[in-house]
Amino acid sequence: MKETEKVREISVEVAGAKERIRKTREKEKEERLEEIVVECPLCGSRKLIRDYKRAELVCEDCGFVLDDNIIDPGPEWRAFDHDQRMERSRTGPPATYTIHDKGLSTMIDWVDKDSYGKAISSQDKAQLYRLRKWQRRIRVNDAKERNLAFALSELDRMASALSLPRDVREASALAYRRAVEKNLIRGRSIEGVATAALYAGCRECGVPRTLNEIAAVARVSRKEIGRTYRFIARELSLNFMPISPTAYVPRFCSALNLSEAVVTKAMETIRRANEKELMNGKGPLGVAAAAIYIASIIRGEKRTQREVAEVVGATEVTIRNRYKEIAKEFGLEERVDPSRSHFS
DNA sequence: AAGACGAAAGTGGTTGA
């Protein structure tokens, strides 16, 4: 191989490396110019740019500066690979309310090796054994801690059965902790309060589950859950807005195998009914059921009252009552007539 | 026969005296 060829090869390699560096720099820059979706008050455009270098929130279209003092939530250090990131980051995993000690306790490993992987002496082994024993005893110490651990595992079990997201579990666990702190468990079962806390967590996070759905995975009756929920909601002054019927629509529609068009129509129906103040004081479940029933007929994907009632957990009678009220107000009679549903 | 309809009685909870 000739000398000149070697030189050329190296220079190509160097050029490639430079290109890679340039690209990572650009990428870094892009990351710092993160786009967010807000409506610009000046020109109405929906594109806004966050510039962390200048600490500004700027509209891309008209240049209007919405905020000139924004905070960069990212770390102030830079890391180029995994090792550096681990070394520089000063925090561990987030503290969580779903573990009885908030996930902050220390665990002593059950391996008889030191941190270098060497075996430890038999004398130290005995000491280590005693340390482990006490660690375990201290971790779940008094009755309060044990109850908390039990309640939180129960909470997690139910949340898993309902496949609820993480934030709901955190909110529920926090609600339960607050109930414990206020001594609200006295005279009530741990399971009852835990289930009520789960229900409260669902409400708080806007992931409504009906009492029926929760009762299906709980070990206490629906009545008990409702009663306990009302109690802790009052004591902890959690005053949530009544659930909007629209919150139920997408889930129930999907359970009924209804299309997106029906979801939209049902939402619209609920909105219009609300505007006329028709549904004030009526149970959100019944309203949602009626809206879905009407929407399914209008969109030509008819479901029977019984099918809807089954999924929603209300009765046919309730659906009928709500749907009559809505139909009367909107003059929908002829469009809702089942015999004509094929044509609409 | 299935689905929709409606009347009547019952249920669990709130409100106001």
Next chain:
DNA sequence: TCAACAACTTTCGTCTT
């Protein structure tokens, strides 16, 4: 503490397609 009350459910008979 009790009765009145609103919303909803259960039950059942009738009508429609």
